[in-house]
Amino acid sequence: MNIKLLKPYGYCPGVINAIKEVKKLRKDNPTENIYMFGRLIHNELIDSLMNELNIKVIDCEYDKYFEYINKLNIGDIVILSAHGHEKSLEKALFEKGILFIDTTCSWIKTIHNKILKHKDHEIIYIGKSNHIEAVTTSLLTEHTYFYDIQKGFINGRPITNNPYVFYQSTITNDTLNKALDDLKNNYEKIKAYKCSCPQCKLRQNILSAEINEKTFLILVGSKTSSNTNSLLEIYQKITKSNNFIIVNSFDEITKLEINPEFDYLITSGTSTPNKTVLDIFKYLRSL
Numbered sequence: 001m002n003i004k005l006l007k008p009y010g011y012c013p014g015v016i017n018a019i020k021e022v023k024k025l026r027k028d029n030p031t032e033n034i035y036m037f038g039r040l041i042h043n044e045l046i047d048s049l050m051n052e053l054n055i056k057v058i059d060c061e062y063d064k065y066f067e068y069i070n071k072l073n074i075g076d077i078v079i080l081s082a083h084g085h086e087k088s089l090e091k092a093l094f095e096k097g098i099l100f101i102d103t104t105c106s107w108i109k110t111i112h113n114k115i116l117k118h119k120d121h122e123i124i125y126i127g128k129s130n131h132i133e134a135v136t137t138s139l140l141t142e143h144t145y146f147y148d149i150q151k152g153f154i155n156g157r158p159i160t161n162n163p164y165v166f167y168q169s170t171i172t173n174d175t176l177n178k179a180l181d182d183l184k185n186n187y188e189k190i191k192a193y194k195c196s197c198p199q200c201k202l203r204q205n206i207l208s209a210e211i212n213e214k215t216f217l218i219l220v221g222s223k224t225s226s227n228t229n230s231l232l233e234i235y236q237k238i239t240k241s242n243n244f245i246i247v248n249s250f251d252e253i254t255k256l257e258i259n260p261e262f263d264y265l266i267t268s269g270t271s272t273p274n275k276t277v278l279d280i281f282k283y284l285r286s287l
């Protein structure tokens with residue numbers, strides 16, 4: 001059978017850094033209560049790691065974290081996730097005297113800094129309104145209007161005719177362009193600032209270039225991961241087929257029935273452990 005593993009695969013640098021910081025925090029603080037606000041990244045395997053490290057994951061709507069802070073005690077430690085947060089959460093932790101570490105990915109911080117430079121201008125933020133990166137980024141400035149990629153504007157809309165546009169780092173070009181086309185009906189001149197995560201974009205471009213009519217896609221990642229879903233969106237748009245499987249662990253791949261007529265292509269989301277991807281590749285190569 002033909003099988004190819006696309007590179008890069010496995011964790012992106014942002015995820016590697018976040019995991020490293022969390023492990024070090026537990027090592028340096030073996031007995032303290034440690035809480036994670038939100039999932040570190042969207043992968044069930046990382047949720048298990050949090051269990052092993054005895055870190056309590058508080059996964060709720062963003063504004064509920066402010067209420068949760070009131071239940072914490074001096075000496076407790078909070079981890080802020082790789083997807084980002086806005087400054088009032090840090091302020092609330094600081095005021096309560098709670099230590100925290102910030103694992104926000106450097107790319108997300110870059111986007112935040114760009115937005116904050118335009119805090120007095122009207123901004124449209126394009127994203128998925130149930131994704132923590134999008135929720136927290138849209139809260140950075142008072143004049144940001146959230147444009148959900150499914151529902152459109154959800155909290156009012158700009159009144160000036162030249163708002164600046166930013167968007168969620170993991171969405172595809174197609175999704176972005178569709179939203180921009182719609183927005184241009186009312187805001188002719190808008191142009192989006194570059195927000196695509198280079199790691200996600202690279203995987204999306206490489207996948208697009210490798211797909212052919214015989215491709216069967218093996219997508220390794222969590223169904224809850226936005227960048228994994230973007231890879232699937234690209235595959236389905238190009239092939240208009242359902243010749244794919246999403247797996248998040250080695251066991252799941254062993255159930256796949258192999259058809260020698262397909263070319264098997266493996267790619268992965270950025271929150272997928274490298275070992276899982278490699279084990280799947282080696283298994284399929286051995287068949």
Ligand code: SF4
Nearest residue numbers: 012014105107197270
């Ligand atoms: S996918 Fe991109 S934005 Fe998200 S953690 Fe990785 S490098 Fe950062």
